[in-house]
Structure formats: structure tokens, C-alpha cells
Amino acid sequence: MRFVIFLLLSLSGSALCAGITAAHDRADGLLGALVLESPVRLCGEPVPVEDPLVVERFEKEMLVSMGNRPQVILWLKRTRRYFPFIEQMIEKNGLPGDIKYLAVAESALRMHAGSPKGAMGVWQLMPQTARKYGLVVDSDFDERRNLYLSTPAAMAYLKDLFERFGSWSLSLAAYNMGEEGLEAEILEQGTTDYYRLYLPLETQRFVFRILAIKRIIEAPQKHGFTLARSDFYSPIPSTAVSIDAFKDLPLRLVADAAGTDFKTIKDLNPELRGHYLAAGTRMVHIPVDGENGFQARLAAGIQADTTLRSQRIYVVQKGDSLSGIAQKFDVPLAALLIWNRIGIKRVIHPGQRLVVFPSAAKNGNGFDTADGDADG
Numbered sequence: 001m002r003f004v005i006f007l008l009l010s011l012s013g014s015a016l017c018a019g020i021t022a023a024h025d026r027a028d029g030l031l032g033a034l035v036l037e038s039p040v041r042l043c044g045e046p047v048p049v050e051d052p053l054v055v056e057r058f059e060k061e062m063l064v065s066m067g068n069r070p071q072v073i074l075w076l077k078r079t080r081r082y083f084p085f086i087e088q089m090i091e092k093n094g095l096p097g098d099i100k101y102l103a104v105a106e107s108a109l110r111m112h113a114g115s116p117k118g119a120m121g122v123w124q125l126m127p128q129t130a131r132k133y134g135l136v137v138d139s140d141f142d143e144r145r146n147l148y149l150s151t152p153a154a155m156a157y158l159k160d161l162f163e164r165f166g167s168w169s170l171s172l173a174a175y176n177m178g179e180e181g182l183e184a185e186i187l188e189q190g191t192t193d194y195y196r197l198y199l200p201l202e203t204q205r206f207v208f209r210i211l212a213i214k215r216i217i218e219a220p221q222k223h224g225f226t227l228a229r230s231d232f233y234s235p236i237p238s239t240a241v242s243i244d245a246f247k248d249l250p251l252r253l254v255a256d257a258a259g260t261d262f263k264t265i266k267d268l269n270p271e272l273r274g275h276y277l278a279a280g281t282r283m284v285h286i287p288v289d290g291e292n293g294f295q296a297r298l299a300a301g302i303q304a305d306t307t308l309r310s311q312r313i314y315v316v317q318k319g320d321s322l323s324g325i326a327q328k329f330d331v332p333l334a335a336l337l338i339w340n341r342i343g344i345k346r347v348i349h350p351g352q353r354l355v356v357f358p359s360a361a362k363n364g365n366g367f368d369t370a371d372g373d374a375d376g
Helices: 002-033 052-067 069-092 097-107 127-132 147-165 168-177 179-189 201-218 251-257 262-268 294-310 322-328 333-340
Strands: 239-245 280-286 313-315 353-355
Touching: 002 052, 052 069, 052 201, 069 097, 069 147, 069 201, 097 147, 097 168, 097 201, 127 147, 147 168, 147 179, 168 179, 168 201, 239 294, 251 262, 251 294, 262 280, 322 333, 333 353
Parallel strands: none
Antiparallel strands: 239 280, 313 353
């Protein structure tokens, strides 16, 4: 019995020692990742790592980033999909190559990333900034969510910031907190050294976060991330087609004409909001194998849909409500709102014409077959 107890204690001790050793190895790996080889540069500018407080700020961001291993893996996997285009635009605009890490810091390379303050997209542009640099942000389109549309705008904005502040550390700080806010702090504190400015805490961390991202992505194996070539996400092939719509066009018709589904069209065109393509001429991305014959299929689909809609007109009666009409035709209220592009709070009136695609059981009940479009 004493032998069994001794054996169990020995095994427990061995496991404990193994656990301590493993933890020590992990700690050594983290400590090794913090070692800074001089000189350290970001966007071609020196980082004053001779200052212990600067080193401390850098180490915090490295540890925070490396502590979220799933997020870092996603950063790395997305770089092969999005960095080639970003790098092309950086070179075209004569900006430092490190600017690409700004996109990772802002959004983790997610098209639909949004902030509570209203920033959106890979570059986290605010609506007023996006519009200033030529992007459309309205109820139909939010071009901040399209990498290929928003990147040129972000490049132009960064060039203007650098012209205004004369250093990339300050330009990146201004990108994070706003130009006027940064200028006010520079005037009040009497210094143009980012590393000596007292700024909002997020902005004080921001440049160091970009520096940490740069170090990890440029040497992932050194920091404990080993990915095979097949692990990276590949670019999604697509081709752009011009669509000339004389009225708002259901995106499902675009998907049908492209031989794909609604989700694919939305994923390839993240700037499109809702279920419709607004009237006008617009370039839309579709799968490559859907291009041949696309325009003919779209024209046929629009004609068929127009005919069908004209046969599915319900004339609003006295006492009707949107929920009551939905119940009458056994359709979701949300679908009724989508078909007619109206909001839940919209007041309807007798005589108003609504499009309803009823279930088979209700088909034909109460329809006006006269030609015409639904209101809204």
C-alpha cells in the first residue's frame, strides 16, 4: 500500500515538474519574442527603444497580441488574400510598406468590421472622411466595406495626414484620434514627438500595436506561428460586370443571372446594403464562370420578375395592416417589407398596391392582376 502511495506521489511530482518546465518554456518563448534588435523602425522612422518606457509600451502590445493566438492565426491566414492588393496600392501611392499593418490593427482585415463611433471597413473610415475622399456612404451603398474601393481613399487620406504632420508616427496617431484633436494636444503640450505626447490611451497604444503586428507577421515562426502555404486563405476570384438598372433591382436576380446565390453576390460586393441594387449604372462583382451570357440571363430574369410582380399586386383595403396582410397570405412580415422596400413603421392606406408572393395555399387570393408596380 505504501509503495502504491509512493508511486502516485512520484508520478504527481513528475507531472508537476513537467508542467513547470512547459510553463517555463512558454515563458521563455514569450520573453524571447520581446527582444528588440536595434535599430527598430516603423514606416522608415526610428522607434526610440533606448527609452525604457517606450520598450515597456511595446512589450505590452506584443504580449497582448501574442496572447490572442486565434486572432493572430486569422491575421496571418488573411494576409495572402488581401495584402497583395494593399501592397500594390501602397506602392502606387509612394507610401511606406508598413502601412499595410495599419489595416490589420484597425480591422483584422475584416470587411464588415465596425466601431461604436461609426467607423467601418478594413480601414475603419468614418462616414465624413469616406465621403471626403470620394466614397459613397448612404442607405444603398457603404463603399467603406469594399477593400478595392476603400483602399485608394485610405491611401489619399494617409498622404494628406503625412503632409500635415510630417511624420508617420503622428500621422498614424491622427488617423486613430482625428487631426484636430492631435493638433490641439501638440499645441498644448509643446512637442511633436509622438512618443512623448500624452494622448488618449487608445492612441498612445496605437503605434505600438502596429509595430507588434509588423513584428509578428514578418516573422511568424519566431513568434510561435508556423503555417503551411495551404493554410493561408486564397484570393476569391471574381469578375466585374456593368449593370444598368432603370429601377431598384433585386439582388437575387443578379445572383440567378450569375449562376450563384444571394450570399455570394453580397460577399463579393460587401458595399451593397439590403436586398436591392439601387437604380443606375453600377459595376458588380460576380463569379468568373458566371460572366458568359450574364447580361442576357439578367435581362430575361428582370422581364420575368416584372411580369410576376404585376400578377402579385394586393390592393390595400380599409382596416388592413402590414402584419394583417402578411398573416392573410401566410408570409413572414419581414418578407413583405423586403418585397415592397418599406419599413415596419410605414403607414399604409386603402388603395395602395403591395407586392405579395403568397404561399401555394393562398395563391391568387385577393390579387389585382392589373399591371403596375407596388408602392414603396
